[in-house]
Amino acid sequence: MILNKENILNLLEKKDKILCHIIEYISKSTTSELTYEELVTVADLSPITMSEVIKELSDEIDQLGTKEYLEVNVLGKNIYYFKKGKNFSLDLFFSKMIKKSTYFQILQDLFYGKTITTEKYTQEFFISNSSLARKFRHLRTFIQKLGMKIIKSNGVYYLDGNEERIRYFYYLLFRASRSFPKDGVIVSKISESFKMLYPKMTQNSIDSFILYFSISKLRASKGYLVESNSGDFLIMNRLISKEKFTTMIRKYYLTMLSEEDLDRELASLFFFISTNNLLDMETVSNVSAYLTPSTIKDQAFEMANLIVYHMGHFIDIEFHPDEYFYLIANLYLVLKKQALFFISADLEYSLTVESLKLNELYSKFIEYFEMNTQKEIPLGIGTLQVLFNEVLKKKGRTLKLLVYSKFGDRNKEIIEEKLAQLIFYPILFIQSFVEQPDIIVTDYYLEGISNAVVYIIEDYSVLGDIGRIAQSINTNYFNIEKENDSNEDRNH
Numbered sequence: 001m002i003l004n005k006e007n008i009l010n011l012l013e014k015k016d017k018i019l020c021h022i023i024e025y026i027s028k029s030t031t032s033e034l035t036y037e038e039l040v041t042v043a044d045l046s047p048i049t050m051s052e053v054i055k056e057l058s059d060e061i062d063q064l065g066t067k068e069y070l071e072v073n074v075l076g077k078n079i080y081y082f083k084k085g086k087n088f089s090l091d092l093f094f095s096k097m098i099k100k101s102t103y104f105q106i107l108q109d110l111f112y113g114k115t116i117t118t119e120k121y122t123q124e125f126f127i128s129n130s131s132l133a134r135k136f137r138h139l140r141t142f143i144q145k146l147g148m149k150i151i152k153s154n155g156v157y158y159l160d161g162n163e164e165r166i167r168y169f170y171y172l173l174f175r176a177s178r179s180f181p182k183d184g185v186i187v188s189k190i191s192e193s194f195k196m197l198y199p200k201m202t203q204n205s206i207d208s209f210i211l212y213f214s215i216s217k218l219r220a221s222k223g224y225l226v227e228s229n230s231g232d233f234l235i236m237n238r239l240i241s242k243e244k245f246t247t248m249i250r251k252y253y254l255t256m257l258s259e260e261d262l263d264r265e266l267a268s269l270f271f272f273i274s275t276n277n278l279l280d281m282e283t284v285s286n287v288s289a290y291l292t293p294s295t296i297k298d299q300a301f302e303m304a305n306l307i308v309y310h311m312g313h314f315i316d317i318e319f320h321p322d323e324y325f326y327l328i329a330n331l332y333l334v335l336k337k338q339a340l341f342f343i344s345a346d347l348e349y350s351l352t353v354e355s356l357k358l359n360e361l362y363s364k365f366i367e368y369f370e371m372n373t374q375k376e377i378p379l380g381i382g383t384l385q386v387l388f389n390e391v392l393k394k395k396g397r398t399l400k401l402l403v404y405s406k407f408g409d410r411n412k413e414i415i416e417e418k419l420a421q422l423i424f425y426p427i428l429f430i431q432s433f434v435e436q437p438d439i440i441v442t443d444y445y446l447e448g449i450s451n452a453v454v455y456i457i458e459d460y461s462v463l464g465d466i467g468r469i470a471q472s473i474n475t476n477y478f479n480i481e482k483e484n485d486s487n488e489d490r491n492h
Contacts, residue, residue: 007142008173010138010142011139013102015053016097017097019093020094021043022042023057025042027084029082035078035079036078047078051074054074054080057070070083070085070088094176095176095179098173098179102132103138103142105121106135107170110150110158110159113158113222115156118132136150146169146343147161147342148166162342163219163225163227164226164340164342166219167216167341168342168343171215174211174215186214186252187210191210193248208276209269209272209273212272213252213269220256220261220265226264226267226268233268233340234267235270235274236295240270240273245266246270249266250266268340271340278333279326279329281322284329284330298336301328301332303375304327304331304332305328307379310365310372310373314369315365315392317392323391327391334379334383335378362381362384363381398426399438399439400430400435400438401419401427401439401441402430402433402439402441403429403442404442404444404446405442411443415441415457419466422467423470423474425474436452438452439455440452440453441454455472
């Protein structure tokens, strides 16, 4: 099962799930005023219920203690005003909703081995025995889909299943909820050690490892040990020295485990940090693509090769050798990780603004792949997007884009930098009208422009405004490409 945004939403209370969908809609909206008629397409609620939900959203914002995230006002009958603040974040609201959830509280208690009783939860959550029973049934079903079970033994509930799967599940859950308490001493010491050994390691990578390490160490201290053999975690990593890594981590276990069990723990931790991030194309080229002779015999490599092969046929392009090895290496790492942790984490599992047209493209590819191979593709749409967009955006027709800023060339460069990060498709920034731009992005009204599509920036310093333009370019360019493809098909 892929643990993505939609799956995690199933752990929210019903009203909070609706709130998340509304907040996601607000994030994509280019206007501040939204009517009931617009919001009802997201949440099919009566006007009265919608008002109650909006009131709850306003209360949530008040609990944050600042209007820097989102401001909500009622302008009139069924007309609502939403002002996104400079610190507006979908993930922030999402994490708050998760932490409020009864399901999350139960899962957290299971993790820490706390006593779970009907009396405790009915009092804590102000719900009846029958409501609690329904929630437990829902949670059991959710957990079973991930290949685990909630077991009761001698009056104590615990999570049963493959240990690697359980650890990775909690890693994803705690990361999404931003709620896992870390040991401050361990955090600071490991951060310092990583800084000395691997100066180029990002803070995000360090934080991710510390979270997974904290989960693993706590599980190991309670007798829940890694089940796979050390050899199963074998991975080629030329960026991080395994010897230095194991020396650094070994001391935190002291005499907690036998040497054999400790070797497996260290192998699993090294595997995690080696597969936690995708590699860029330059890295893949410089480190021989992380592929070894034994890799080619691996089922993960076979599936990676199959996906790349069919993607090439699906969109009718040929991959350059550098692009091929970039895709194969990253797909291999993702699939190898999935083979050991069993749960596939979609790289877009958090609430993010997505391109519906790109989702459509990758959804069709998944159908195409499964129809032609009779195999289920083990990756989600978000993961496929992140992996292939880097290559595919270089393959299409380049859009010539001219940025014109009345504030001067430095501001022009700033806008170009932001657009380059947000536009999925290949673009070439040009300097003058003589070069015949396809698109003009400007903060100044230009007259006599007939052949180019013109986008007006109201405030170049507001990333949301540039994001709106980039999203429009992504969507419109995709439509043009698809229309051209359809016309060519009809002509043939």
